[in-house]
Amino acid sequence: MKLYRFYGVLLLITGLLLAGCGSDSSNGGGPPDFSQMGGGGQATSVEVIPVETSSISDQIRSFGTIRAQDVVNINPQVSNRVLRIHADLGDTVSQGDLLAKIYDVPFRDAYEQAQAQYRQSRIAFERDSTQFSRQERLFETGAISSSEFEEARATLSTSRSQLEAAEASLTNSREDLANTEVRSPVNGVVLSRSIAEGDIASTGETAFEIANLIGYETRLHLPMQDWEDISVGLPVELRMSNRQQTIAEGVISRISPQLNPETGLGEVVVSLIDASSSVRQGVLAESRITLETRENTIIIPRSAMIENVETYIEPETNTVELRRNYSVFVAQGDTVATRKELILGLEQGERVEVLSGLEEGESLIITGQSALREGGRVRIAGQQQSGPDRSGEIEMMEQAEGGERGQGQRQTNSDSNSN
Numbered sequence: 001m002k003l004y005r006f007y008g009v010l011l012l013i014t015g016l017l018l019a020g021c022g023s024d025s026s027n028g029g030g031p032p033d034f035s036q037m038g039g040g041g042q043a044t045s046v047e048v049i050p051v052e053t054s055s056i057s058d059q060i061r062s063f064g065t066i067r068a069q070d071v072v073n074i075n076p077q078v079s080n081r082v083l084r085i086h087a088d089l090g091d092t093v094s095q096g097d098l099l100a101k102i103y104d105v106p107f108r109d110a111y112e113q114a115q116a117q118y119r120q121s122r123i124a125f126e127r128d129s130t131q132f133s134r135q136e137r138l139f140e141t142g143a144i145s146s147s148e149f150e151e152a153r154a155t156l157s158t159s160r161s162q163l164e165a166a167e168a169s170l171t172n173s174r175e176d177l178a179n180t181e182v183r184s185p186v187n188g189v190v191l192s193r194s195i196a197e198g199d200i201a202s203t204g205e206t207a208f209e210i211a212n213l214i215g216y217e218t219r220l221h222l223p224m225q226d227w228e229d230i231s232v233g234l235p236v237e238l239r240m241s242n243r244q245q246t247i248a249e250g251v252i253s254r255i256s257p258q259l260n261p262e263t264g265l266g267e268v269v270v271s272l273i274d275a276s277s278s279v280r281q282g283v284l285a286e287s288r289i290t291l292e293t294r295e296n297t298i299i300i301p302r303s304a305m306i307e308n309v310e311t312y313i314e315p316e317t318n319t320v321e322l323r324r325n326y327s328v329f330v331a332q333g334d335t336v337a338t339r340k341e342l343i344l345g346l347e348q349g350e351r352v353e354v355l356s357g358l359e360e361g362e363s364l365i366i367t368g369q370s371a372l373r374e375g376g377r378v379r380i381a382g383q384q385q386s387g388p389d390r391s392g393e394i395e396m397m398e399q400a401e402g403g404e405r406g407q408g409q410r411q412t413n414s415d416s417n418s419n
Contacts, residue, residue: 043379046368048331051360054299056353058346060226060289063241064218067281068211072186076201077179078102085197087208093184099208102201104180111173114166121166128159186212191281211281216272220287224259227266230289236270238285240278247285248275294346298354304328304366305342305352329372331363334380337372
């Protein structure tokens with residue numbers, strides 16, 4: 001009996017395998033595809049968004065370093081040892097603020113000496129001027145000779161020259177003494193400091209660099225195609241190279257009249273007109289030059305489009321061209337996908353303008369579209385599927401399971417009868 005029972009189980013397994021292999025020849029000999037039995041095939045899961053209108057801009061993007069419009073190099077006007085440093089890197093200074101103090105004793109002594117020399121020359125000039133007036137009256141009356149009169153004139157002229165020289169020496173010594181205090185000529189920020197306390201200040205070396213805070217600018221270098229499209233006055237939006245928020249707004253203020261012969265690039269100067277606290281000297285920023293802005297136009301994400309590339313041979317020139325066309329799928333109701341051919345307009349990053357092919361309010365499929373065909377069934381993610389196909393699939397699965405249970409029961413009864 002055990003042998004009969006073994007053969008019965010073996011026959012049952014063999015029958016099930018044969019039934020599974022031959023149940024659906026259209027499916028390649030595999031198990032039955034219950035999703036095909038509900039009518040229309042299995043639905044593709046997709047995500048959709050409504051087609052909406054927005055604004056889009058045609059922009060040129062380039063990177064440049066923000067810098068002050070004017071950078072002032074401050075060189076000491078006298079040479080001597082530096083006593084004190086009053087400003088350092090990054091300090092904000094006003095016009096006339098003290099930056100450094102240079103040892104001033106020699107210059108003070110020279111100034112006092114020049115003052116004494118000036119006083120002596122002034123007294124001599126006044127004396128000789130009075131003497132000349134007296135000699136002039138005597139010469140008019142014939143009391144002195146012409147040679148004596150000319151001698152008095154020459155003495156007065158010499159005194160005048162000595163007074164002028166003493167005055168110039170006094171002015172120079174006063175300037176040298178004042179220059180022992182290195183002061184800022186502008187309102188700005190200290191960009192660099194090249195001297196320290198104890199150094200010998202030299203008139204030929206830069207001690208401080210100060211960015212004049214009259215404004216910031218950035219210089220861009222554009223290829224010829226972009227360089228030809230821009231003009232003075234176009235708006236520019238600046239962003240940090242690693243951030244998304246706008247840090248400044250500007251306008252194109254100057255454009256180089258020619259391209260650089262070595263690089264083939266044209267220089268463009270952008271003047272900042274509204275800057276945030278993030279704008280500093282030396283910051284690398286992305287500049288977005290807006291050439292054109294369109295309002296209330298249909299905008300879709302680039303990822304929703306399907307690109308089709310066709311090879312076209314021009315019969316006259318026998319040249320090969322690649323022609324690209326773009327399409328999207330939209331959901332009709334909740335179940336069917338329809339292909340739409342597009343005519344595109346402006347592009348801005350991942351946003352694309354659609355000139356023709358879509359209407360506002362349509363349900364644009366944004367995921368799963370690569371697996372779709374015209375009229376294909378779709379199931380929108382996040383929505384409950386209400387079609388009868390799922391119930392038919394479940395019914396067929398239950399029928400198959402019931403058949404297997406019936407075969408097992410009949411085999412069991414056969415074994416019992418054998419016993």
